[in-house]
Amino acid sequence: MIRLVALALCAASPAAAHGSLPVGDGFASGVAHPFLAGEHLLLLVGLGALLGRQDSRRPLPGLVAGLICGLGLAVLQPGPMRPAILVLALGIGGVLAAALRVGAGVLTVIALAAGLFIGADTDGSTTIAAFAGVVAGVFMIVLNSMALARYGAARPGGVPLRIAGSWIVAVAILLLAFLLREGMWPA
Amino acid sequence: MTCQADRIVALLLVTLWMTSPALAHSGGLTGGLTGGLQSGLLHPVTGLDHVVAMVAVGLWGGILGGAAIWKLPVIFPMVMAMAGALGALGIPVPGIETGIALSGMVLGGMVLFTVRPPMTVAVVLVGAFAIFHGHAHGTELPEAANPIAYAAGFVLATGALHLAGIAFGMLTKWPSGMIAVRAVGAAIAVTGGAYLTGLA
Numbered sequence: 486m487i488r489l490v491a492l493a494l495c496a497a498s499p500a501a502a503h504g505s506l507p508v509g510d511g512f513a514s515g516v517a518h519p520f521l522a523g524e525h526l527l528l529l530v531g532l533g534a535l536l537g538r539q540d541s542r543r544p545l546p547g548l549v550a551g552l553i554c555g556l557g558l559a560v561l562q563p564g565p566m567r568p569a570i571l572v573l574a575l576g577i578g579g580v581l582a583a584a585l586r587v588g589a590g591v592l593t594v595i596a597l598a599a600g601l602f603i604g605a606d607t608d609g610s611t612t613i614a615a616f617a618g619v620v621a622g623v624f625m626i627v628l629n630s631m632a633l634a635r636y637g638a639a640r641p642g643g644v645p646l647r648i649a650g651s652w653i654v655a656v657a658i659l660l661l662a663f664l665l666r667e668g669m670w671p672a
Numbered sequence: 673m674t675c676q677a678d679r680i681v682a683l684l685l686v687t688l689w690m691t692s693p694a695l696a697h698s699g700g701l702t703g704g705l706t707g708g709l710q711s712g713l714l715h716p717v718t719g720l721d722h723v724v725a726m727v728a729v730g731l732w733g734g735i736l737g738g739a740a741i742w743k744l745p746v747i748f749p750m751v752m753a754m755a756g757a758l759g760a761l762g763i764p765v766p767g768i769e770t771g772i773a774l775s776g777m778v779l780g781g782m783v784l785f786t787v788r789p790p791m792t793v794a795v796v797l798v799g800a801f802a803i804f805h806g807h808a809h810g811t812e813l814p815e816a817a818n819p820i821a822y823a824a825g826f827v828l829a830t831g832a833l834h835l836a837g838i839a840f841g842m843l844t845k846w847p848s849g850m851i852a853v854r855a856v857g858a859a860i861a862v863t864g865g866a867y868l869t870g871l872a
Contacts, residue, residue: 523820582746644742651746652827655753659823662757662810 515618518607519626524570524660525603529623531577531653532599533630536592538581538638538646543589544596545627551597552623555604556616566606568664573598575657581650584643708818712825715809716833721772721867722805724860726833727840728779729798731853731860734841735786736794743791744798745834749827751799752806756826759810768811769867771804776864783841783857786850 519525536544577595580587587595603623607616637645716722726748733744758765779801781787789797809826840856843849866872 523818523824527820527824582750642739642742647742647746648831651749652831655749655827656820656823658750658753659756659760659810659826660819662760663819663823665757666760666762 510612510615512614512618515615516622518619519622524567527656528570528574528599529626530630531574533627534581534634534646534649535577537631537634541589541592544593547593547596548600551600552604552620555601558605559607566602570602571657571661575654578650578653582647582654584647708821709825712822713829715826716829721776724863725775725779726830727837728783728860730834730837731783731841732779734838735844736788740794741838743795747795747799748802749830751802755803755806756810759807760813765807768804768808773864773867775801777861777868780857780861780864784854784861
């Protein structure tokens, strides 16, 4: 999993061909941002499902730290983070589909990376209010996914989570192919 | 378990139904999202050859029981997406239409004759057929669709068809239900055969 996060980081760094996603100025537009940015939603649902499956809340501060670091990175205009976000979502989906157990340390690294990528995938001129909204929106998705995942994990074999994981993998693969087709994959 | 599967299918159908009023909008971000979602949701259900094969995967999982109930619907979308990526990138795979028709005929036959091979054989067979379906979807995907919404809709609709098949396959617990499931398997095999021979 660490390798996967490293791969996602590598996929993120050279991408500079397209601009980051605009967030807007207000708190409300910030809240809406992770819901409307499909890749963010996919990653956050997967992250919430993973944390909920393992009933682990300890990585959540890592998510906040990652978001703050990502916002700092966004000022430097690192370019779009979509490939990195999708690679990470793909890995999380795979872990869910295969029902692999992940250590608490690795979960924190994953949460940190997710926050970093999502934070960096904003435009650098985002206001404090809008960024607070992004954090709120991110937590709305993650916490709700965690709650649903705890229900799914309680089913025999965690079947709902395995199926959800396979769907996340499938969507991420298709989107990575779209990026490749559109020439948006980093060279 | 049947009750639970029924609830899941009902929830998915309600979700699908709830998306329909939003499809009236057009233009802008919302229009792009709903338009892409609409395209994605409709794509797997617009071809009968696709639909019957997806349902057959679920039905066969229900007949095999145990881990097959989740293994087949978990393997299928992942392999399908990989093949869809090949299709989207223009990488050819031979015999796509034949493979799709054959999948309906073979999977329908498995249901009709309640064939219970080892799990590995079932997974490999379903995975192989997923390549043909995924490649066809990937090749045919519209350029203008919102990619995330299209991909999400496409995967959700495929998953909903699998779940519908699994839910129906749960009827095999009862003798009359087994007859009904095998009859559906026969209909699927005939449909696949019709596509294979060019009658449909």
